[in-house]
Amino acid sequence: MEPSSSEVAAAPTVPAEAGLHxxxxxxxxxAICGGELAPGAIxxxxxxxxxxxxxxxxxxxxxRVLASIGFIEARRRVGVMILPASEWNVFDPQVIRWRLASAGRMAQLRSITELRTAVxxxxxxxxxxxxxxDEASDLVGLAAKMWAAGExxxxxxxxHLDIEFHRRVLLASGNEMFVRLQDLVxxxxTGRHKHHLMPHHPHEQALQMHADVAQAIQRRDGARARQAMVQLMEQAFGEMKSLWEQISVPEQSADRGSATR
Amino acid sequence: MEPSSSEVAAAPTVPAEAGLHxxxxxxxxxAICGGELAPGAIxxxxxxxxxxxxxxxxxxxxxRVLASIGFIEARRRVGVMILPASEWNVFDPQVIRWRLASAGRMAQLRSITELRTAVxxxxxxxxxxxxxxDEASDLVGLAAKMWAAGExxxxxxxxHLDIEFHRRVLLASGNEMFVRLQDLVxxxxTGRHKHHLMPHHPHEQALQMHADVAQAIQRRDGARARQAMVQLMEQAFGEMKSLWEQISVPEQSADRGSATR
DNA sequence: TCCACTCAAAGATCATATCATTTACATCAA
DNA sequence: TTGATGTAAATGATATGATCTTTGAGTGGA
Incomplete structure (x- = not known):
């Protein structure tokens, strides 16, 4: 129905008929995240x-919503101007979704991966x-289930277990902002999964590390928990890195001809 | 002009007449951040x-804007329901401002401080x-200016120099999300300053540490830069901690009778 | 007891009108 | 020529009232 503009690789983020708004x-x-509406456009x-x-x-x-995200600014007698990306609320889950569905996908992937590596x-x-x-016990149990699923x-x-595991850790940190971060992660x-960027055959190592994290937290050994999580992050970061180095140049249609399939 | 509801300690975040919206x-x-409109209210x-x-x-x-922040959800035949805080976009700068101006001020302070400690x-x-x-040179220069201002x-x-210094570091990290984080910090x-929660007579140590961070970054010594920043964060965290332990119980009018003034 | 139907409440959308601000341009005086 | 000043048009901001659509609650029959 809409073959006119052939640039938009993005599937609509909204289901089907979810209201006009x-x-x-x-x-x-x-369009804004994808750069079709460039900053400065009116x-x-x-x-x-x-x-x-x-x-x-x-x-x-x-x-109004776009303005609250920092995408636009309305000025009388002028119109509605697209703002540069430096003004955007890059932590808005909606924005993350849009960017993951746009050409800036890899940059978004890298940003968030670095962020979780830090947090x-x-x-x-x-x-x-x-x-x-109880939470600690659940965490250890989750790690065990991950092992089983991996095997x-x-x-x-x-x-799903992986996501849940990290969510629990962030939840247990007692910091609401960390938990929200996990929503982004x-x-x-899931976006990575959706876009078929998932060569994610979980390594033996990763499974062990999850177990280490859980155990260290249960035993209240903060330093060891941190260290184990650092290793986990390094591994996840490495996986991601191989991804975006692999698809760095062919920006155009990244999710079509993945040869190894 | 508005002495009717005596609960709101919050000064309006908007200037004066900034449009009805x-x-x-x-x-x-x-009202939502301050709990006057509790989750579940219609x-x-x-x-x-x-x-x-x-x-x-x-x-x-x-x-619509409140809904995009996750504060509310509109349902036909029912009305507009206030959502629990777990749904909120706690990274929205607007939300930060509101929460800093509300009773949850200390929680907000702690969350962000922990976040920057991590990031x-x-x-x-x-x-x-x-x-x-050039950026590296500027950074070292900034640390020097901070020294001078501190002395x-x-x-x-x-x-202002402190804010600028950290902004530059986050900017140089090459991660857009980190930079936006600095806006929150x-x-x-500045909120801390505004609310007179600023016993911030910069320590000799802190000045030195800023210089250390700048130098390590300039010399491309990542490990040392991280270590120096960790120390800086520990110190900043300690300052904050003393703040919210001091004002933990008297939630009500936290910024009135600070005896040591 | 339970399912299907009806109705009304409330948001969603539309259409139109008026207000307010700001930029561009023209006008006029020095 | 230049600068100040006034005026008009463009455009967003706000107001108003109507209609459409969804959905929860009540109602009645099987």
Missing amino acids: ARVLDHLGT LNIDELVDRYAVSRSVVREVL EPHAAYLAAGRIGH AGDEERFL AEVL | ARVLDHLGT LNIDELVDRYAVSRSVVREVL EPHAAYLAAGRIGH AGDEERFL AEVL
């Missing part, structure tokens, strides 16, 4: 009303000092 | 139209591997 927002957000409301064939209300509400070791350290008995080669299940991991 | 948004955001549009004496357009636009050392490490010659006892100037530091 959501659809217009998604379309504009994708829109105006009436133009958008025509383009999307929706009412002013819808457009204005969308623009999770400290979270593990804090968790060791704050976790409750069985059940990638789907392993992914989960976005990345 | 901004004012209503600020008021609702503050609003409806017409009620808000009456309460704020603005049009439906304004209210709807505000609600900045890694950022310093990355910066050592990526920074350009001269110019707290205002020191604060700056929000905290």
Whole structure:
């Protein structure tokens, strides 16, 4: 139905018919993240009303949300200007999703991976000092389940357990911001899965390290928990790195011809 | 002019007359962050139209923004429900500001301080591997200026230099998300200043450590840069800790009777 | 007891009008 | 020529009222 602009590789982030607001927002957000609407470009409301064939209300509400994300700024007598990426709320989950679905995918992947590399070791350290008995037991149990799933080669299940494991650690750190961060990481991991960037046959090592982290936290050994998590992050970072070095140049259609499939 | 509800300790985050949208948004955001509108509470549009004496357009636009922050969810036939804090976008700068102006101030302070404790050392490490010659020189120069300001006892100037120093390090890390994080930290530091929670007579040690970080980064010694930043963070964390242990119980009017003044 | 139907409440969307601000341009005086 | 100043048009901001759509609760029959 829309083969006119052949640039957008992004599948719509919104399900199907999720309300006009959501659809217009998604379309504009994708366009901005994807660079089709470059910083400095000017829109105006009436133009958008025509383009999307929706009412002013819808457009204005969308623009307010985009403005709160830092994507645009409205000025009277001028119109609506796209702002440079330095103004964006790059921590907004919505933005993460859009960027993962755009050409900036790899940059987004790298940013978040670096972020979790920085945060999770400290979270593990804090968790060791704050976790409750039951939570600690659950954590060890989770690591065990991950082992089982890894051995069985059940990638789907392993992914979910992996996400849950890290979520629990961040939750136990007692810092709400860390937990929210995990939402972003989960976005990345599932996104990676969705875009078939998942050569993720879990290594023996990784399984052991998860177990180490869990054990160290349970025994309230903050330093060891941090150290184990650092290793885990180094491994995850290495995996990611191989990914974006592999697909660094062919920016265009990254998720089509992956030869090893 | 508004002495009716005596609970809100929060000064409006918006200047004065910044448009109806901004004012209503600020008021609702503050109320939600401050707990006056508890999770589960139900609003409806017409009620808000009456309460704020603005049009439906304004209210709807505000609600869309609040929804994108994760503060509310609108359901037909029910109304607009306040969501629990676990749904909030705690990385939204606006949210940070609201929370710093509310009773949850100390929790917010702690969260962000922990976050930067985790991130900045890694950022310093990355910066050592990526920074350009000129940027590195500037960084060393900044540390020197901080020394001068610290010696001269110019707290205002020191604060600005401090913020700028950390911003430069995060910028040099080459990770956009780290830079945005610094905006949050700056929000905290200036907020701390604004709320008179600033017993911040910079220690001799801290000055030296800033110099160490700058030097290590310039010499591309990632490990040493990280280590120096860790020490810096430990010191900053210690300062903060003494703050919120001091004012932990008297939640009510935290910024009135600080005896040591 | 339980399922299907009906109705009304509330948000979602639309259409139109008016207000307010700001930029561009023209006008006029020095 | 230049600079100040006033004026008009463009555009977002706000207001208003109507209609559409969804959905929860009540109601009645099997």
